[in-house]
Amino acid sequence: MRSNGLLSKRLHPLLVGALLVLAQVQAHADPLASWNDGPAKQAIVDFVKATTTTGSPDFVPPAERIATFDQDGTLWVEHPMYSQVMYVLESVPRLVKAKPELAKESPYSTVLELLKGDKAAVEKLTLPDLEKLAMATLTGMSVDTFSAEAKRWLAEAKDPRWKKPYTELTYLPMQEVLKYLRANAYKTYIVTGGGQDFVRQYSDKVYGIPPEQVVGSATQAKYGYDKDGKPMLTKEPKLLVNDNDAGKPEAIHLMIGQQPRMAVGNSTGDQQMLEYTKAGAGKRLSMLILHDDAKREYAYGPAQKLPDTKVGTFTQALYDEARKDGWVVVSMKDDWKRIFAFE
């Protein structure tokens, strides 16, 4: 038989061989390539193998494969300030344009000053200030109007350090974990203290997680009709779900109705979700991301004598509970070969 060369319909036998080798390499490619070898990476691989291999004593049917992830500080950067808080602050000028009398009223006046200067100074705002600003900028409009405003901001806003859209500041090793779990029939959920309506604007594009798999803090949406009688939902200034601390397992029960097999977080706000996950029968994996890499990202705790912070606090008590209860603590510095896809 005569070979017709690479351009003919019939592939050259050498090329066929090369393609086979390539396919085998891809089949065995490391799904966690951005992780250094070590106990954290091994724990993830062991968990997935144990729960998805037919005949394994820890086998979990696909319908029960639920994995939940905190977002800020777990899937993407949360310092110097949560991106949704930046959205709230940067929405104040638009608010003041619509209601000029607010310009001289606190906390709006404080925010206008801050936006002219040092962004890290937002920590000076009190929690009640932030709650007031959040209600003013996140509610009081239709769900569709909010969605359009949030999407526009996400397309334009940039992180002050990397000068990139916030949506690019996701951790590559965690994106790999999400994909690896989904390739093994796990349903991946975001369970965030951030606003559910806000995170749903980008979760599918950024993480491949559809809106119905985003669980977050939620205000009441109120059904009604616009002036033409068309149905609409309005965002009301009433908190319905506070998806922090004990609110996380409570919201998981409300929105998912199954105890997760795996959960990942990075701060005290995730403690109860990790406890709840680990308390289930059979093999479970609870995991915490420790921000200990001041050079490539940020370093904060105060666990393990890292600098203290109000944004994504990881206390020594949480660290001790993790060690005691067999949760995995991931060192960004030691366990992650790469942090961002753009590096």
Next chain:
Amino acid sequence: MRSNGLLSKRLHPLLVGALLVLAQVQAHADPLASWNDGPAKQAIVDFVKATTTTGSPDFVPPAERIATFDQDGTLWVEHPMYSQVMYVLESVPRLVKAKPELAKESPYSTVLELLKGDKAAVEKLTLPDLEKLAMATLTGMSVDTFSAEAKRWLAEAKDPRWKKPYTELTYLPMQEVLKYLRANAYKTYIVTGGGQDFVRQYSDKVYGIPPEQVVGSATQAKYGYDKDGKPMLTKEPKLLVNDNDAGKPEAIHLMIGQQPRMAVGNSTGDQQMLEYTKAGAGKRLSMLILHDDAKREYAYGPAQKLPDTKVGTFTQALYDEARKDGWVVVSMKDDWKRIFAFE
């Protein structure tokens, strides 16, 4: 070549031919075989073809294929009384056994009398009575205890007319619609005024709908620890989501975050869900099941001069809105060839 007969590894050519014909028949089998030909069946088929055929002007990407179904009276029998109300009533003796002082206290005493006699007499209980009974029997215990009690009742309880478990009283034509939609990459949700925690006990087994795709009325689950320090969730007597009327589109936004492409209901409690669904851009299908078959199931409205009822009320106003806005009204009598799988 010599044929080795049917038992050999090589199939007899005649058998191969028969299998091919069978495969073709199955490929063309009617997915809605329990539906009579008519406008309702045609509307479902047209909707699915229009939204799932590549190149169709109404094509919907798989991630946006969301269909929501009311349960009581839409997917299964709701007369003479919602099955969950029967659960609440039949749980009263267990409650009284634990707290004997309740036996002489209204409404518990009324229920004890009722359970000895005519079950249809439950309509005599007032709505506040039922709410009190519901809170007493559906809350105040751990999520796990409730789950075990509900599962035991579901396995034992029987409908008074067909003498079958409630979980067998599902409508075969609607089971076919659920399967047909899922075969076309639709995600099917239950959106019920019934208790979310209750329906989740059987939704997967009965409808192939997993817990996370059940949206229902929900009480607060409170996170805490048992005496051994193990995490647990307790059902609190506090209503968090009232999934009826305007509460349905509100809960759909909370739990799914996408406007459904198709929705089916059977009573005034579904009005806003059907309006909300039909108001979305592109092709949408809103549908109502009319119980007009006194012989094979029940007949009630009061729409179309059918007998009035407090359970699953379908008013003439709802019927008129459906006709005006292009919703499909399904006649159980005319559109359904079979009603139950056991017929």
